[in-house]
Amino acid sequence: MTSAGHDGLRLDTLVAGQWDCSRHSAALLIKNGTILVDGRPQKPSYKVGVNQSITGRIPSQKPEKPGPEPAPLPLLFEDAFLLVVNKPPGLVVHPAPGHEGGTLVNRLLHHFPAIGTVGEPDRPGIVHRLDRNTSGALVVAKTAAAHQALSDMFKSRQVRKTYLALVYGQMKSTGGVVTLPIGRHSLERKKMSVSSPQARPAETRWKVRKAFVDASLLELEIHTGRTHQIRVHCTALQRPVVGDPTYPCKWTRKRQHFSSRASFELLNAAGRQMLHAWRLEFDHPVTGAPMCFTAPLFEDIKEMLHLLRAIDGTTAPKRA
Numbered sequence: 126m127t128s129a130g131h132d133g134l135r136l137d138t139l140v141a142g143q144w145d146c147s148r149h150s151a152a153l154l155i156k157n158g159t160i161l162v163d164g165r166p167q168k169p170s171y172k173v174g175v176n177q178s179i180t181g182r183i184p185s186q187k188p189e190k191p192g193p194e195p196a197p198l199p200l201l202f203e204d205a206f207l208l209v210v211n212k213p214p215g216l217v218v219h220p221a222p223g224h225e226g227g228t229l230v231n232r233l234l235h236h237f238p239a240i241g242t243v244g245e246p247d248r249p250g251i252v253h254r255l256d257r258n259t260s261g262a263l264v265v266a267k268t269a270a271a272h273q274a275l276s277d278m279f280k281s282r283q284v285r286k287t288y289l290a291l292v293y294g295q296m297k298s299t300g301g302v303v304t305l306p307i308g309r310h311s312l313e314r315k316k317m318s319v320s321s322p323q324a325r326p327a328e329t330r331w332k333v334r335k336a337f338v339d340a341s342l343l344e345l346e347i348h349t350g351r352t353h354q355i356r357v358h359c360t361a362l363q364r365p366v367v368g369d370p371t372y373p374c375k376w377t378r379k380r381q382h383f384s385s386r387a388s389f390e391l392l393n394a395a396g397r398q399m400l401h402a403w404r405l406e407f408d409h410p411v412t413g414a415p416m417c418f419t420a421p422l423f424e425d426i427k428e429m430l431h432l433l434r435a436i437d438g439t440t441a442p443k444r445a
Contacts, residue, residue, distance in 0.1 A: 127177045131312070136162065136179075137169035142314040144183045147222075154181060190246050191220045193238065194231035201418050206271040206411050207264055208237070211420040214260040214397050219248035224257075233265060240265070244272045252276045253284075256353070258368075261288070261402025262420040266410075274410030279350065285406035288345045288355055289334070289422070291399035291429060292364040293377045293392060296341050300332035303358040307351040316371060317353045319361050327351045329358045337433045339388040340367060344403070355400060367429070368395030388436050391429070399426055 131139055140151035140160055152169040154160045160181035162171065173179070202209040210229065217224040220231075233240050233250055240250040243266055250265040252275040266272035278284050308321025318324070328348040335342040341364070347354050353372070359365055360372040376382050383389035406417045422430075 127173050127175055127179065128311075129175055131173050132175050134173050135169065136160070136167055136171040136173055139173055139179065140181075142312060143179070144314075146183055150183075154183065189220075189225070190241075191226070191228065191230050191234060191249075193235035194226060195235050196227075196232045198232045198236050201262060201420060202416075206268050206409070207266055207275065209405065209418045210263050210265060212255055212260055212263045212402075214258050214423060214425065217257045218254045218263070219251050229263075237267065240267060243267065243269055253279050253350070255402055256356075256398070256400075258397035259400045259402060260420070260423050260426075262405040262418050263402065264405060264407070264418075271410045275407075278407055278410070282348065282350075283407060285404075286347050286350075286402065287404040287406075288347070289401045289403045289426075290343045290345055290355055290359060291367045291426065292341050292343055292359050293367060293374070294339065294341065294364050294382075295336055296331075296333050296343070296362075296364065300330075303327075303329045303331070303362065305358060305361050307354060307357050317351065317357045319357060325349075325351065327354055327358070329355060335430070337388075338384045338437050340392060340433060342430065356398065367392050367399040369398040369400075385436060388433065391432055391436065395429065396425060399429060401426060 136155055137148050137151040140155065141148040155167065155169045158166045160179065163178050199211040199213065200208060201211050212229060217228045218230065220226065220228050230248060230251065243250045250267065250272065252264060252266055252272060255261060255263055264275060266275050305319040305327065306324035307317050307319055307327040308324035310316040310318040311321060326349060329345055331343050331345045333341050334344045345355055356366050356369055356372045360374060363374055365372055365374050365377060378393065380386065380389050401422055402420060404417065404419050408414065409416050
């Protein structure tokens with residue numbers, strides 16, 4: 126049943142948001158009568174009103190089994206049971222609508238063909254994910270036993286996950302904790318929100334590693350694994366992650382809030398969200414030995430930090 130927040134929305138826009146599909150796909154379903162409004166077919170451009178019933182079903186699409194693709198795979202660790210990758214920014218973890226190839230899984234299958242039989246057929250070896258434009262440490266299972274054990278560890282929060290994020294502005298203290306619950310956005314279904322009626326508990330602990338005049342480098346540890354958790358919590362603090370187009374704050378686009386035009390232009394020219402999965406800690410799924418992996422920053426974040434130091438008038442450290 127539609128609410129006041131849906132009043133005036135195009136039908137295809139509403140369906141695409143609610144069912145998490147493309148607007149084009151939604152329009153096709155509406156045109157062929159799969160989606161009905163109060164039991165009647167309508168046009169994709171139909172403007173929805175309050176308290177209307179939108180019914181229908183998005184046909185399920187059986188995912189195709191991914192194939193191997195030759196491409197570099199930056200490894201941090203490998204043994205007979207698992208491997209840890211430093212995932213580059215811009216790389217989707219596993220195939221999905223719109224990203225049927227060119228994923229981390231395709232690279233894994235090229236370098237380690239046996240992974241194809243581990244876990245789910247469309248995402249072999251995968252036990253957790255990182256957003257496309259989030260870089261950093263990601264563990265992959267090489268055997269069925271390791272896959273099950275690692276999956277259980279993530280579900281029971283036995284994996285310690287620490288991130289680095291460059292955010293706009295200076296923090297009001299040197300550290301803190303955010304406990305705002307997170308759930309699916311009520312209108313934009315690809316976004317998350319701290320005001321969602323279906324919000325679930327979420328906890329992010331943070332501390333400042335480096336304070337610049339117009340930005341802060343934060344170290345964050347997440348004690349829950351909600352979708353987009355760090356990005357949503359940082360925005361809730363009015364300190365969004367630099368380069369994140371999904372969760373911005375209006376003030377970050379206003380020159381008067383920055384100490385210089387140089388820092389304003391630099392931060393707003395970021396090509397992706399400046400978020401990096403820096404460290405993973407867990408017990409080995411087979412031997413039980415404690416494991417800790419630290420993923421080096423990629424060049425785009427290192428360059429951003431280097432330029433911020435220069436703008437602040439400090440001496441940039443010697444770079445590797």
